[in-house]
Amino acid sequence: MYAILPFVFLLFLGVIAALSYSIGKKISKKLSIRLLGVYLLVLLLSPFLAAFTGNSGDAVEEITNIPPDYYLSILENYSDYTLEDLQKDDFLAVLDEQEISIDAENFSVENPFIIFTSTHHADGWSDRDFENYLIVEKTTAVEDVIITQFQQRAFISGVEVTDQFEPWQWFLEQWSRDQQRLNVELHRSDIQLYSLWPLLQAFQFDQATTNRTFAREIPSIDSGTIHWIQVPERLSINLQGRKPFRIID
Amino acid sequence: MNTIIHDESKMTVAYRQFKDKLYHNAFSFTQLIALQALGYLFSFNASTTASGSDYYYVYIQNINPIPLFTMTLIWMIIQGFSLSGEKKREYYLVSNNFTAYFSDIAVLEVYAVVIGITMIFSGPMLQMLANLSLGTFQPGAAYEAMTFLNYLSLFVTTTFYALLIGAGAYFLGILRVRYQSFFVFGSIGVVVLLILWSVLGIRFIGPGISIGFEELSNFYLQESNILIWLVKIIGSIATFYFLSWIGIRNLEVNH
Structure with missing residues (x-):
């Protein structure tokens, strides 16, 4: 089982390399930096977004009320x-x-x-x-x-x-x-x-x-x-x- | 023009080279986002726990960020390996082995910090995605009990592990650049030696001997003393840095 992992890894790297080669030229450096900025912004906001989208708080309260x-x-x-x-x-x-x-x-x-x-x-x-x-x-x-x-x-x-x-x-x-x-x-x-x-x-x-x-x-x-x-x-x-x-x- | 450039110190050139490499390799951040997106997807199906009776069965799909972290480390390996192969860039007019090495290491360290930051927010990100996509989602008691210190230790460990993996990949990349076709033969030789070691070990020492990724990783993962862990991890990274420098120091930059 473990013997196959290096080959899977190499195959995976090959796929990434092929994808990078095919789409890398289409994405400019400025766009990449902007994408990173947006991604980091979403990550920074994720605790607030998680709290905003959460809905389990009420249920936890209710379970204590049911005899x-x-x-x-x-x-x-x-x-x-x-x-x-x-x-x-x-x-x-x-x-x-x-x-x-x-x-x-x-x-x-x-x-x-x-x-x-x-x-x-x-x-x-x-x-x-x-x-x-x-x-x-x-x-x-x-x-x-x-x-x-x-x-x-x-x-x-x-x-x-x-x-x-x-x-x-x-x-x-x-x-x-x-x-x-x-x-x-x-x-x-x-x-x-x-x-x-x-x-x-x-x-x-x-x-x-x-x-x-x-x-x-x-x-x-x-x-x-x-x-x-x-x-x-x-x-x-x-x-x-x-x-x-x-x-x- | 050349006079002005040559008047600059090595560190200044290395710094410029570092900024240039960060910008030139900006697409790698898009790769990171893509791989982490894949990691988030895999994290949703990390493992399943099940329990129940004849009338009901509860399946708990465990969402954990291990696959995400693994995908992120794969990205770091790619970056370490590809940075070491960038010695033929024509725009490094006054670069030498020191500036190339220094800027590569600096870029890797920036990448490691970026990984540390993204991993801190992996939990809230997964929670947000789960809130949006799953109806019966439970954050988990251990997750909700995370403190500031937990997040801090997560940042430190992920950053150092990423740096270790990146430095290791960079060292291998330097070997590849330096020895070219011999690197392939060397790799095959190492694999043959490891197999021989395993066979001879089992033959003469017994099945008790086991050397693999798990044993190697336990060297860091099973360490409970934070100071010894720091010594181990920093020592390992420094060793890779040193070996990389040995490999690159008399290498022709534009060969």
Whole structure:
């Protein structure tokens, strides 16, 4: 691997030499000096420009205000809230809103509409109870099933990453010849962050240590989701799961 | 006209030659800007840290100025090497080996200071570029904790390292000018000697022996005492200066 480096270096020098030869004559000395002047000016102004263009200061302040596991307190006291309350909540973000068209007339007490979030079907690789994140509201305000997904706003070292979470994908599934059920599919969220590391002294800084420190700072952000499912009041439903759902009648 | 010029001291001629070289080589600053632009680009993809679970994965793209500094040093190598090859310029009417050498060294030192200045501002520049181009950007705790002394040490170290690299490249360039085709054979000979040294070292001493760029750079990088580091770096630069002077002192300027 290292044996090839001198050749890569020589190739690189060759490319630079060729480019310099081809464009060097077109750029006058005065223009070069002016370019250097402009470049140094931009560098000198860069601390101010960095401060002017920065936008992470507010986010750092906000993270300290969000109570830990705030979404859990909502799920536990769900009957105290309305959908509108959550939509206005500063600590929650509306991640997605899905509308699933159904015909309520096709379902009855004997043949109910099933909302299916069984642990082992919806999430085959862990023992997670997704029912914990659901609030089902029977209301006259809707004709179809409407699912609003909320995410507790999440931060990593002061940077908000809430909008990088992949929303759950709800869909209608043919359960049997006569039955349809509402199922959900989860995708892994890939969160991309950028972090600037300093050059304290030329080549002398412990990058490995600082990286490890930063990795430890990543908080547990894989929860914090609330799904508010609105179903037509006249629709007969059956909640299929291990734990009772939170139902607002 | 000639009388007036010849009346001037060597230092005056060297100073004029220095200013002339700075101006004549002004395009090298454009090269510097281009290479640093490339370095800034590479700095945005220096390394990645990742962590997560089944439901999320956090990728932290580390932006650090090491690639930028490497590109800048490459520029310094080019300048050191090309300055040593400028002994045929016709406009150095009264130049001699001393003025040519002195002005070359002075130009290299100016270049090293320019590098030091540009590296001080590399962090804020990267921060500004990241603010403008990336949505989820975090300056990093270590970066935000940088003090005036950190910036000062960054300036000093980058300037000295640039000077060391530049002086080394200049010395090699002098060898090339002096020995011309023999320089190529000499280079090949050195490579063969190094390979032989490695082979014989492994054969007779064992795999514990290792001589490479890393070991060489650790001579400077692993030094924790600032005074010893200064002695090492200044001593190395002075050695290159001295060897360059030995190489140039009886060289025909316009040969």
